Amino acid sequence: DAGVIQSPRHEVTEMGQEVTLRCKPISGHDYLFWYRQTMMRGLELLIYFNNNVPIDDSGMPEDRFSAKMPNASFSTLKIQPSEPRDSAVYFCASSSFSGSGTDTQYFGPGTRLTVL
Amino acid sequence: LAKTTQPISMDSYEGQEVNITCSHNNIATNDYITWYQQFPSQGPRFIIQGYKTKVTNEVASLFIPADRKSSTLSLPRVSLSDTAVYYCLVALYNQGGKLIFGQGTELSVKP
Numbered sequence: 001d002a003g004v005i006q007s008p009r010h011e012v013t014e015m016g017q018e019v020t021l022r023c024k025p026i027s028g029h030d031y032l033f034w035y036r037q038t039m040m041r042g043l044e045l046l047i048y049f050n051n052n053v054p055i056d057d058s059g060m061p062e063d064r065f066s067a068k069m070p071n072a073s074f075s076t077l078k079i080q081p082s083e084p085r086d087s088a089v090y091f092c093a094s095s096s097f098s099g100s101g102t103d104t105q106y107f108g109p110g111t112r113l114t115v116l
Numbered sequence: 117l118a119k120t121t122q123p124i125s126m127d128s129y130e131g132q133e134v135n136i137t138c139s140h141n142n143i144a145t146n147d148y149i150t151w152y153q154q155f156p157s158q159g160p161r162f163i164i165q166g167y168k169t170k171v172t173n174e175v176a177s178l179f180i181p182a183d184r185k186s187s188t189l190s191l192p193r194v195s196l197s198d199t200a201v202y203y204c205l206v207a208l209y210n211q212g213g214k215l216i217f218g219q220g221t222e223l224s225v226k227p
Contacts, residue, residue, distance in 0.1 A: 004159075042217070042220055043160070043217045044217075048215070055213050056213055091160075103207075104150075104165065105152075107159025107160050107161070109159055110158075110159055
């Protein structure tokens with residue numbers, strides 16, 4: 001398997017523009033997570049899905065952020081309008097819940113977003 | 117709501133055993149603890165996971181005392197390549213399935 005795939009790897013945009021980040025989870029995984037990482041705030045969980053349904057979106061910063069998972073193999077994280085403080089590395093991860101009640105998240109390489 | 121606390125940084129030398137502790141209050145018996153390792157410009161990578169007592173794999177051990185208010189990641193005989201940031205994660209099934217990451221411990225291994 002190719003692992004979790006994220007695109008683009010780098011994105012530079014201007015304040016006010018719409019940004020869409022994409023993620024393809026590992027095939028067969030039923031959980032998908034979106035994280036944001038900055039030096040100041042560390043690693044933050046934004047939202048996660050189970051079987052394409054959002055389970056916990058309490059980490060989504062504000063209404064400018066939205067995430068969708070239209071099918072088991074694709075998810076997007078959209079920021080509209082973008083602001084300089086959104087600059088960060090955004091990670092997508094996926095996992096499959098095992099019968100023992102545990103799971104391992106596999107992270108993608110991340111998208112480095114810079115908002116000017 | 118549970119909160120996790122880790123030391124911000126630790127220093128060690130090659131060949132030593134390193135123990136990194138994560139404090140996590142208010143977790144239930146079916147909430148598990150996971151540790152991840154992250155190198156610069158990469159996503160975190162799974163190290164080990166457990167519920168209670170002791171778990172060991174080929175790279176690390178995880179110790180969880182009976183009160184489950186903390187957990188300790190043990191890295192035996194570290195090498196320079198173990199220099200990374202280590203995160204603990206608590207999965208809270210009894211609190212709406214919330215996932216709580218610690219702020220990360222930056223481990224520096226010196227020759």
